Amino acid sequence: MACERLPGYPRAAIAEIADPPGWRLVITGTDGTALATAVVHRSSAGTAVVGRLAVHPDHCGQGIGGHLLNQLHPPRHGC
DSSP, X not given: OOOOOOTTOOXXXXXXXXXXXXXXEEEEOTTSOEEEEEXXXXXXXXXXXXXXXXXXXXXXXXXXXXXXXXXXXXXXXOO
């Protein structure tokens, strides 16, 4: 299966957060505007829970939310 890349969207900045444990992901545009953000919490069961996912209205419906989350856990089909 071929990987689809989203042209024009950079990789997310990922920062680990401590309380509650997890990660904050942000994709910013060239002007510094947040295009998409997510907070993902690590659960005690070894899974992750998306606590918040937000996409700038101008970028909704273009796959940027999935692009953001895939950077935290890449798809298993070789992407």
